[in-house]
Amino acid sequence: MSTVTATEADARPGRPVPVLTSTAVITARNLRRLVRVPTLLVFATVQPVLFVLLFTYAFGGAIHAPGVPHYIDYLLPGLLVLAIGFGASQTGVAIAEDLATGMIDRFRSLPITAAAVLAGRVAADALRNLFVVALMIAVGAAVGFRFHAGPVAALAAVALAVVTGVAFSWLNLLLGLAVRDPESAGLAGLFPVIILFFTSSALVPVATMPGWLQAFAKANPITVITGALRALCLGGPTTRPVLEAIFSLAGLLAVTVPAAIASYRHAAST
Amino acid sequence: MADPVIVAEDLGKRFGDVTALDGVNLELPAGGVLGMLGPNGAGKTTTVRILATLLRPDRGRAWVAGFDVTRNPGAVRRLIGLSGQYAAVDPFLTGQENLVMIGRLYGLTRRQARRRAGDLIDTLELADAGGRLVRTYSGGMRRRLDVAASLLAAPPVLFLDEPTTGLDPRGRLALWQLLGELTARGTSLLLTTQYIEEAERLAGMIVIIDHGKVIASGTPGQLGARAGGDRLDLQSPPGQDPHRVARALATLGTAQPAVDEAAGRVILPVADGAAILPEVAARLAAAGLQVASLALRRPTLEEAFLAYTGPPAGRPPTGPAQAAPGTPGAR
Numbered sequence: 001m002s003t004v005t006a007t008e009a010d011a012r013p014g015r016p017v018p019v020l021t022s023t024a025v026i027t028a029r030n031l032r033r034l035v036r037v038p039t040l041l042v043f044a045t046v047q048p049v050l051f052v053l054l055f056t057y058a059f060g061g062a063i064h065a066p067g068v069p070h071y072i073d074y075l076l077p078g079l080l081v082l083a084i085g086f087g088a089s090q091t092g093v094a095i096a097e098d099l100a101t102g103m104i105d106r107f108r109s110l111p112i113t114a115a116a117v118l119a120g121r122v123a124a125d126a127l128r129n130l131f132v133v134a135l136m137i138a139v140g141a142a143v144g145f146r147f148h149a150g151p152v153a154a155l156a157a158v159a160l161a162v163v164t165g166v167a168f169s170w171l172n173l174l175l176g177l178a179v180r181d182p183e184s185a186g187l188a189g190l191f192p193v194i195i196l197f198f199t200s201s202a203l204v205p206v207a208t209m210p211g212w213l214q215a216f217a218k219a220n221p222i223t224v225i226t227g228a229l230r231a232l233c234l235g236g237p238t239t240r241p242v243l244e245a246i247f248s249l250a251g252l253l254a255v256t257v258p259a260a261i262a263s264y265r266h267a268a269s270t
Numbered sequence: 271m272a273d274p275v276i277v278a279e280d281l282g283k284r285f286g287d288v289t290a291l292d293g294v295n296l297e298l299p300a301g302g303v304l305g306m307l308g309p310n311g312a313g314k315t316t317t318v319r320i321l322a323t324l325l326r327p328d329r330g331r332a333w334v335a336g337f338d339v340t341r342n343p344g345a346v347r348r349l350i351g352l353s354g355q356y357a358a359v360d361p362f363l364t365g366q367e368n369l370v371m372i373g374r375l376y377g378l379t380r381r382q383a384r385r386r387a388g389d390l391i392d393t394l395e396l397a398d399a400g401g402r403l404v405r406t407y408s409g410g411m412r413r414r415l416d417v418a419a420s421l422l423a424a425p426p427v428l429f430l431d432e433p434t435t436g437l438d439p440r441g442r443l444a445l446w447q448l449l450g451e452l453t454a455r456g457t458s459l460l461l462t463t464q465y466i467e468e469a470e471r472l473a474g475m476i477v478i479i480d481h482g483k484v485i486a487s488g489t490p491g492q493l494g495a496r497a498g499g500d501r502l503d504l505q506s507p508p509g510q511d512p513h514r515v516a517r518a519l520a521t522l523g524t525a526q527p528a529v530d531e532a533a534g535r536v537i538l539p540v541a542d543g544a545a546i547l548p549e550v551a552a553r554l555a556a557a558g559l560q561v562a563s564l565a566l567r568r569p570t571l572e573e574a575f576l577a578y579t580g581p582p583a584g585r586p587p588t589g590p591a592q593a594a595p596g597t598p599g600a601r
Contacts, residue, residue: 016344017377025374029360029367036362036403102358106419109322109352110375111344 019119022112026120027127033094034128043090048083048132052139055079055203063204068234070144077229078202080136080161081222082193084129088168089189091125092176096185099177099267114264122169129165133158149235157232160245164225167249170256177263196222224248273336275300275427275458276321281330283316283482290316291327292482298460298475303453305473306462307571309579313482314462315355318431321460322352334427351425355432357412358419361405365396365415368404369422376423383422390418395444409436417445421452428452430461434468446471466571476571480579490571497574499524500543502550505562506534518557522546534562539569 034040056072065074095118098104107117137145137158147154176185197203199213200222206214217223228245231238276298283291291313298304306314319325321332323343331338337345359368366387373383391400394414404412413436420428430449434442449472453459463469469476470490477487486493502519506512516527516536527538540546543566554561569577 016348017375021377022375025371029363029371032367033360033362102354102356103360105319105324105354106352106358106372107375108324109347109350110372111347111377112375 017110017112019113019116022116023120023123026107026117027123030094030121030124031127034124040090043087044128044132045135047086048079048136049139051079051083052076052136052143056140056143059203066205072140072143072145073148073234074230075203076136076140076145077157077233078197078200078222078226079140080133080229081164081202081225082197083132083136084161084165085168085193085197085222086190087128087132088125088165088172089186089193090172091121091169092172092179092185092189093182095121095173095176096180096182099180100182104264104267115261118170118173118260118264121173122166125169126162126166129162130158133161147233149232149238153232153235153238156242157229160225160229160232160242163249164245167252167256170253170260174256174260174263177260177267180267193222196220200226202226221248221252273300274298275302275335276304276333276460278317278321278332279330281317281320281327281332283313283320283325283328289482291320291330293330294479294482294484296477296484298458300458301453301456302475303449303459303461303473305469305476306460306479307464307466307469307476307575308462308479310464312479314479315431316482317479318352318354318429318460318462322350322429323347324352348423349425350427350429351420351423352429353417353420353431353433355435357409357416359404359412359415362403364401364403365391365407365411366400368415369418372419372422378423386422387418390421393448394418395441410438410441413437414441414445426457428457428459430459432462432464434463434465442468466575470571478575478578486574486578491568493574493578494569494571497569497577499539499541499569501567501569501573502538502540502543503563503565503567504536504538505564506536507560507562508534510534510560512536514557515554515559515561518553518559519550522549522553 034044052072055075060071060075063071065071068074098107104117108114147157172185172189175188179185179188199217200220201217202222206217206223209217224241225245225248228238228241231241274297276296278294278296281291281294282289294313294317296304296317306317308314316325320327321334321339323339323346326340331340333339334346335349337349339346359365360371363371369387369390370380370383373386374380378386388400391397394417396411396414396418399407399411404415407415413433417430417433420430433449434445437445446468449459449461453472459472461468461472474489475487476490476493477484478493479485486496488496502523504515504519506515512529512531512534516529516538519536519538520527522540523538524541525539527536529536547566550564
C-alpha cells in the first residue's frame, strides 16, 4: 500500500482534460487494436489487396471501360471506396462491443467530453484508411494503375478518399450505437455498401445499365464519390464532380456527427 | 458527523414497464462505507449508475460531494472512481496499457500515469501479468484490473458494483484489505454486494434494497437486532431427530423454529434468550433429549436479509424468513 500512497498525491485530477489529449489517447488505443485484433488487421491489409487483384483479373478481361488504357485505371477509385466502406463497418462493430462490455460506461464516468471517444475512433480509422489507400495504390500500380492528372490531383484523390472514410466512420458509429449488438452492427454497416457499390459506376459505366437503374445509379453516393476520385486520378474536368462529392460528404457528416454524439450520450441511459 | 458525501433523495427510474427504482433515499457520510445489499434485479446497479452520472433518474435528485449528478456531471466525474458490474477493460491492450490510458484520460501526464499504473499493478498483485494482453487474463485478474482502473485517480469517492464477484478467496481477502486501508485514509466507498460477509466486513452502514426500494437500513448490528430478538442455535446429536428438539421448544420461540435435518440443527428465534435458558434445559431434560451444543447469539446479517426480503423461492417457509411477526418486508 505504501507505493500507492506515494503516487496518490499527483494522481488527483484538477482541471478538465483537454479534448485534444483525450482524443489522442483514445486514438492510440484504437490504433493498437487495429494491429492486434485479427479481423481488423485483415480488413486493413488482406482484403484491400484481394479486392484489387480479384476485380482486376476476374473482370478486367471482359470489361472495356471507355477512355482508359487499363481497366485498373477505371476500377481503382471505386475499389478504394469499397475497401473503406467495408473497413468502416468494423467501427460500428467496435462501438457496439464497447457498449456491451462496459467500456463506454467507463469512458462516460471519466472527466472527458463525449466527442473525444468518438473522434478518437474516427481519427484512428482515418490513419488506417491512409494506409489502406496507399497499399491499394501500390498494388494497383503493380498491375498497371497510373495517375494521369499529376501529383496535386493524386494527393487530392487520396485526401478525398480519407474524408470519405471519415464520413463512413461517423455513419457506422451511429449505426453501432443504434443497433447496439456487435453482429447486427457489422451487417448494418456492410449491407448498404454492398448494394450501393454494385449499383454504382464503380465497376462499369452507368451508361451500360438498363434505363431504370441508371437514374438510381447516377444519384448513388458511391457513383458521386467514385466519379470525383476518377476525375482526380484520370484527368478531365474535376471541379463539378469534386464539388458534388464534397457536398454529399458534408451533408452526410452534418447529419451523422451530431446524431452519433447525441446517441452516444444517451446510449447507456435506456 | 461529517457532511454527507453522497445524498440520494427519492430516486425513481423506469425501463419500459419495469420499475427499477421506486423512491430510493441514501446518505453516506464523508469517509464512510455504505454497503448495498439486495437480490438480483433489486435496483443496486441502477442506483450506482445514477450516482456515477451514467444514468438520469426519472425523478428525485442526488448529490456527490455537493455536486448535483444530473446538473453538474463533469464535476462529479472528477471526484469518483467506478468499477461496474462487468470488468470494463480492453482485452487487446495489456494491463499496463489499460491503466495508463485511464490515467491519461483523468488528466495525468504520461509519466504520472505510468508510475501510478505500475503501483496499482503491484498493489493488486498483477505484477507478473502487467505486460500481457488482458485477453489472456483470468476472470479474477480482469476484475482486479478493473478495480485498479477505478482507483487510478485516487478518487475521494469510490463506487464498486459487486467488486469481488469472480475473485478467488485469496483475491477477495486482498481486495478487502486494500479497501479497508483506502477507507481508513478517508476514501468514501459505496459498494453493492451479494455477499453478506463482505457487507459486514467492510460497511459501517448497510441498506437493503428490494424491488427498487430501500426496505431497511442501519449498521450490521442494528439490522440484525431489528430482524427480531436473539437466536437459539441447537445441535442435535447424531441419531436423534432434530424435529423432536424443535417440537419440545417450539412454544418458547417468537416464531416457528427452523430445522436443518441434514445437519441436525435447530434455530429458534427467541425474544429474551438469557431468561429462557433454564426453561430450555428443563424441557429438554423432561423430553429425554440431548444437545451436542447450544449457543445463544444475535441474528446474522444473512438472517436479517432473508427476514426483510422474503424466503428464497421454492423453499418451505420454515427458515428465519418468518422470524419476527411484523418484520417489514417479510412475506
